[in-house]
Amino acid sequence: MIEFSDVGLRYGNGPEVLRDLTFSVEPGSFHFLTGPSGAGKTSLLRLLLLALKPSRGQVTMFDEDVSNLNQDRLLQMRRHIGIVFQEFRLLDHLTTFENVALPLRVLGQPESEYRPNVTELLEWVGLGERMNAPPSLLSGGEKQRAAIARAVIARPKVLLADEPTGNVDPDLSSRLVHLFAELNRTLGMTIILATHELPLLDKFNYPRMLLSKGELTIHD
Amino acid sequence: MIERVLALLPRHGGAAPIVPEKSVAGRTLLLLITIMGFLSAVTLGGVVLVQKSAIAWSSDVGREVTIQIRPVAGEVMESNLRTAVSLAETTAGVASARALTLQESEKLLEPWLGAGLDLTAIEIPRLVVVQLSDPQDADLAGLERNLAAVKGASLDTHAAWRQQLNTMAGTIVLSGLLVLLLIGAATVLAIIFATRGAMATNREIVDVLHYIGASNRFIAGEFQGRFLSIGLQGGLLGAVAALLFFVLIGMAAGNMLSSEAGAQVGVLFGRFALGFDGLLSIAAVIPVIAALTAITSRHTVRRYLVQTS
Secondary structure, rough: OOOEEEEEOOOOOOEEEEEEEEEOOOOOEEEEEEEEOOOHHHHHHHHHOOOOOEHHHHHHHHEEHHHHHHHHHHHHHHOOOOEEEOOOOOOOOOOOHHHHHHHHHHOOOOOOHHHHOOOOHHOOOHHHHHHHOOOHHHHHHHHHHHHHHHHHOOOEEEEEEEOOOOOOOOOHHHHHHHHHHHHHHHOOOEEEEEOOOOHHHHHHOOOOEEOOOOOOOOOO | OOOHHHHHHOOHHHHOOOOOOOOOOOOOOOOEEEEEHHHHHHHHHHHHHHHHHHHHHHHHHHHHHEEEOOOOOOHHHHHHHHHHHHHHHOOOOOOEEEEEEEEHHHHHHHHOOOOOOOOOOOOEEEEEEEEEOOOOOOOHHHHHHOOOOOOOEEEEEEEEHHHHHHHHHHHHHHHHHHHHHHHHHHHHHHHHHHHHHHHHHOHHHHHHHHHOOHHHHHHHHHHHHHHHEEEEHHHHHHHHHHHHHHHHHHHHHHOOOOOHHHHHHHHHOOOOOOHHHHHHHHHHHHHHHHHHHHHHHHHHHHHHHHOOO
């Protein structure tokens, strides 16, 4: 599903922030992406999100080399990838329901069509009672669950999460990772979850992609 | 009020707008577009007024020609006047002909010679006013040929004056259109700056939309929707303000100016009555300003997105 071959990334004329990345991610797998701050986790996630192009090497996603894709094809591929951010990035002027429905609106679905699905998903993540509340009235955990719901509502093949537990307490962190695990198990979604919380990694038996000084090693 | 009306328009199945209504340069841009709409509508209304007045002047002047009879030694003025009137009345396309009385002729000279002068001692040229029933078919060449028999008589069709009038009206209309173009250019520039400001303010929204797979076209459409709404509101407010302006200026011209000055202004612009075509021109400002706003913002957003992505 995802293959990196000798991939390097640099910003402008600066030094390489990612070096010689070679790995593959199988469909339906769950990986932790970990490493110290500044190791390049966010840069790797942005490569996986197709928001950046590698400076060298080859990235293949969904059996296509992404380096020569035009803007329209990139956009179509990005719709198969969901993303969850540490800082939630919910739109404050929209309700929780409207935030979660956003990817479906972007796809041009009418509200009458997506309302039952969004409502069902919000209930599944425990926000059924909060769907009309704006994000400003949600707790940190609720915001992150809303952000996860937004990332998966369009049924992406791959779900990326950039430090999704960074702004919540340890107990809630564990529950959020359980939620990701549930998505992986029930929907077969491929998940790459970036975190630098080692205690959290120890609770779950998933392969770890360890980034250090721009280089990647995988520990099964 | 306008926002309430616009809220009734269908949009994405009733969902809230993705670009927040209050964030797109808000009231400042609305005020600016209202002012631009007002200036456009006033300019357009002024152009229509001048053009209508010019057509009316030209039509009035075109329906009248003047025979001038200069005093000639040995000729009897009254006899020549009667002959000229008779010749005019028998010409095809002439409705009536009338010689101005001596008092009327003296009154015409008052602006230059002053009132109260006794002009009986000097002979002054006399005029015959000829009203045409049909300016197109009037045989003015035949009348001019026939008048050769009357010594000192000449025919003035006011052609040169009409030509000057048309040139002046044409110049004013062209100047008005040029001013409209400049207003349009200034509006476009203001919208470009406002759009870029709005994009910078809403960068977070643009990023989120990109991350969830929104195309540049979709994002541009969302911003265009907001700017179209502001453009419609601004255009409507500007047009209403311009209509009020014409009503007020019409009343002011009638009440505040002295009767003589008012009469001159009346000659120039009529009664400031815009008529149906004038009202239509002002109403056209609303969709034009709205479309200009929407198209400019869409183009600016797409350029911004291409540059930043």
